[in-house]
Amino acid sequence: MDNNDKKTMLSGIQPSGDLHLGNYLGAVKNWAALADEFNCYYFMADLHSLTVRQDPKELRRRSVTQLAQYIACGLDPEKNTLFIQSHVHEHAELGWILNCYTMFGELSRMTQFKDKCAKNADNINGGLFTYPSLMAADILLYQPDYVPVGEDQKQHCELTRDVAIRFNNIYGETFKVPEPYIPKVGARIMSLGTPTSKMSKSDPQGCVFIMDKPEDIARKFRRAVTDSDTERCVHYDPQNKPGVSNLMSIYSSVTGKTFEQIEREFDGQGYGAFKPAVGDAVIEAMRPIREEAERMIADKAYLKDVYTEGARRASHVAAKTLRRVYKKVGLVEKPF
Ligand code: TRP
Secondary structure, X not given: OOOOOOEEEEEEEOOOOOOEXXXXXXXXXXXXXXXXXXXXXXXEOHHHHOOOOOOHHHHHHHHHHHHXXXXXXXXXXXXXXXXXXXXXXXXXXXXXXXXXXXXXXXXXXXXXXXXXXXXXXXXXXXXXXXXXXXXXXXXXXXXXXXXXXXXXXXXXXXXXXXXXXXXHHHHOOXXXXXXXXXOOOOOOOEOOOOOOOEOOOOOHHHOOEOOOOXXXXXXXXXXXXXXXXXXXXXXXXXXXXXXXXXXXXXXXXXXXXXXXXXHHHOOOOHHHHHHHHHHHHHHHHHHHHHHHHHHHHOOHHHHHHHHHHHHHHHHHHHHHHHHHHHHHHOOOOOOO
């Protein structure tokens, strides 16, 4: 149960692909370090995944394997509440209510909506449009102080705050107005193929999945795009050398070495030696995570126990918030 002396954090990732190095180094690894300081809720955002057509079997499989990957990345289920979004029906219910307090104009301005429309021109459904109201519900149900998210989700967090403030102004204090939380440490990992864009599962060559086999990781790093400068030295300069700077961020995150140490280590060696060295370091860092995740994926009963307990804990908090909201907006109390 929540410890009231601690602040609350909440975040989610859509199970529409396996976790990759960007999810791990940019998000989940940092989440793991927050467990003692905060009450933490993390979920698989399976309802959000439905905004893009999914293979039902695959979605079901990935929702559970993502949980195994969360745990293998260090999210201890004893210390964090880990659950599957659709198991806590309050998300969909508060999502509907908040739809009625989110403006058409606000939703139209969301850059992720515009991007997804461009990518899914044959399936621009209502869910894609109202996605931010469901995300606001995900967040506000748990009254969190902070929402750890990447740059790309900041606009949705801003909208969540606006909706919470609007609701509170009409009905009195109901929702805590959360702040986005940008971790002190944590790298923004870019694609190995196009180092000016974020690592993404939709670009498999530039994306290293935490479940990738060592030989696949090695190949992806050997082929990583570096920069066309002539000096070819390992030097951190994200403006002019985005490729090598991204590799340095990755190497630094997995080894704990500073950029200066890395520059010294590869002084005079060029990119040819650096790329496989980063690959090797990532292989070693991912090996125990992959093995642990594989072990858990084989243990369906254990994972089921974890998500059952997670949903139970999450529902308790979510139901309390939803009851207050239903009452405030004028719905008749359910008699049973
Ligand atoms: N929209 C987020 C993403 O695509 C996932 C998400 C859904 C989320 N609900 C959330 C993140 C609530 C933080 C809080 O990455």
